[in-house]
Amino acid sequence: MNSWALRIRRSTTLRGALLVWLALVYTALWGDLSVANLLAGLVIGAIIIFALPLPRIPVNGRLYLPALAELFVTSVYYALESSFQIAWFAVRPAPPPVSGVLRVNLSTRSDLVLVLCTDLLNLIPGTMVLEINRPRCVVYVHVLDVSSDRAVEKFYLTTRRLERLLISAFEREVPR
Structure with missing residues (x-):
């Protein structure tokens, strides 16, 4: 796999993990684990990820x-x-x-x-x-x-x- 494809896959994986995290935080803030809260969290998380993208932070080195x-x-x-x-x-x-x-x-x-x-x-x-x-x-x-x-x-x-x-x-x- 070339580096371009790896970057795309990594970016997609990170966005997916962020979306799940935002949905869990949204559900936790409501204090009620329900399908409606999870779906609303996913929708709001997707809006946040795509409408308000964060700038990339250059990180040198590796995580130790x-x-x-x-x-x-x-x-x-x-x-x-x-x-x-x-x-x-x-x-x-x-x-x-x-x-x-x-x-x-x-x-x-x-x-x-x-x-x-x-x-x-x-x-x-x-x-x-x-x-x-x-x-x-x-x-x-x-x-x-x-x-x-x-x-x-x-x-x-x-x-x-x-x-x-x-x-x-x-x-x-x-x-x-």
């Missing part, structure tokens, strides 16, 4: 599954850890922590990794990405607890680890 698995486990751990931290801040008999905006210089070359990194930072409770400066690869993040140097350093270590895992999972060079 061990780093992706470590990234998943690490992200879940950080989300749970910060959820408990926020719960403790809510019930402890003390004033709320000092919050602030921190600048994070990222070293990624990929728009995909930059977006995934900011998404992961937004999923961690107590943090919110406020601004992304793509040309300089700088992200400004609101952090709930910047009351000590230790808390700030912990945030930067978390960010660096997530970025390192994302780069190793998605930006690995293609072996020759």
Whole structure:
């Protein structure tokens, strides 16, 4: 099979998987598994796919599954850890922590990794990405607890680890 036919087959497979995913999300949002909801989800998904196509994102390298698995486990751990931290801040008999905006210089070359990194930072409770400066690869993040140097350093270590895992999972060079 030539490369043109493979690209067409891959594109069709991806669109089909996306259509099924959108139909499942639509059905889950309605909270009722019925034929009518599945059909409506397929119709709305098809409209979204064909009327509002997303631009192609260039991805260099190959997906590296061990780093992706470590990234998943690490992200879940950080989300749970910060959820408990926020719960403790809510019930402890003390004033709320000092919050602030921190600048994070990222070293990624990929728009995909930059977006995934900011998404992961937004999923961690107590943090919110406020601004992304793509040309300089700088992200400004609101952090709930910047009351000590230790808390700030912990945030930067978390960010660096997530970025390192994302780069190793998605930006690995293609072996020759």
